Amino acid sequence: MSASSQEVILSARGLTKEFFGFKAVSNVDLDIRENTIHALIGPNGAGKTTVFNLLTKFLNPTAGTISFRGQDITKLKPADVARLGLVRSFQISAVFPHLTVLDNVRVALQRKAHLGTQFWRSSRVLDRLDTRAGELIEAVGLTAYADLDAAELPYGRKRALELATTLALDPPVLLFDEPMAGMGVEDIxxxxxxxxxxxxxxxxxMVEHNLNVVADLCDRVTVLARGEILAEGDYAEVSANPKVREAYMGTEHE
Ligand SMILES: Nc1ncnc2c1ncn2[C@@H]1O[C@H](COP(=O)(O)OP(=O)(O)OP(=O)(O)O)[C@@H](O)[C@H]1O
Structure with a gap:
């Protein structure tokens, strides 16, 4: 699939974030195309997490704009952009440890269906929710764990549950900050x-440190270094770029 043939769904222009005069992110232009997997990579301290937090509105930029589906979202709050369909997974996923896997997914689906505050619920609606909950649990490989409390799940499976509760919201854009952090090979x-x-x-x-995962999964890769974009392209292109190699080498020797 050619990443450049798709519409841009999320973009940033001149994105800049200063912390007490230190430019963590400097004049970043970014175009994320629909139905692609786009990675933000770079050595430690490159500004990846800061860009991620800016895109999801957890941080406000010092300068620059962000637009989602053509709408300027620069001034919106995280909950507003989540409602528009830009949802971050894992770190803020609401998984309730003392609810079962099935009930966690049910709760997420009820939230999506705005049923949470209703006292009356038709059995037809609940049946539909249960069917969808079952499908989501199966999709993330948790069918055998459906009746376990979330707290009892091993780490990788807990992340799969977080993914299921995020998918319950059915967002068109999903953002992951280091989805593989702390995972074993099998979970990865x-x-x-x-x-x-x-x-x-x-x-x-996704922001991802594991370059094997990036090479395997991502259509497009943006490489950040010292808060600026160093290179962009598919993994083969950026990994062959001497500037990228140097940036990674530099940090290895620090
Ligand atoms: N809240 C903050 N206050 C001050 N400096 C910050 C803050 N957040 C990030 N920084 C600095 O901004 C720079 C970029 O940090 P950021 O966490 O975005 O990089 P990163 O590429 O995600 O790094 P890592 O791979 O180590 O997670 C770093 O020098 C960091 O110390």
Whole structure:
């Protein structure tokens, strides 16, 4: 799939973030295209997490603009952009440890369906929710764990549950900050498969340190270094770029 043929869904122009006069992100232009998996990579301190937090509105930029589907979202709050369909997963996912896997997914679906505050619920609506909950649990490989409390799940499976509760919201754009952090090889394979699967009809933006995962999953890669964009392209292009190699080498020797 050619990433350049798709519409831009999320973009930033001149994105800049200063912390007490220090430019963590400097004049970043970014175009994320629909139905692609787009990675933000770069050595430690490059500004990846700051860009991620700016895009999801957890931080306000010092300068620059962000637009989503052509709408300027620079001044919106995280909840507003989430409602528009720009949702970050994992770090703020609401997983209730003392609810079962099934009930966690049910709660997420009820929130999406705005049923949370209603006392009356038709059994037809609840049946539909249960069917969808079952599908989501199966999609993330948790069918055998459906009746366990979330707290009892091993780490990788907990992340799969977080993914299911995020998918329950059915967002067109999903952003992951280091989805593979702390995972073993087996979990990485499983979560990679899941991300590939959910990205078939969604846009995924991810900050990821594991370059094997980036090479395997991502259509487009933006490399940041010292708060600026160093290179952009597919993984083969950016990994062959001498400036990128130098930036990574530089930090290895620090
Ligand atoms: N709240 C803050 N206050 C001051 N400086 C900050 C703040 N957040 C980030 N920085 C600085 O901005 C720079 C970029 O940090 P950021 O966390 O965005 O980089 P990163 O590429 O995500 O790094 P890592 O790979 O280590 O997570 C770093 O020098 C960091 O110390």
């Amino acid at each position: 394979g499983r979560i990679s498969d899941l991300i590939r699967q959910i990205a078939r009809d969604r846009t995924v933006v």
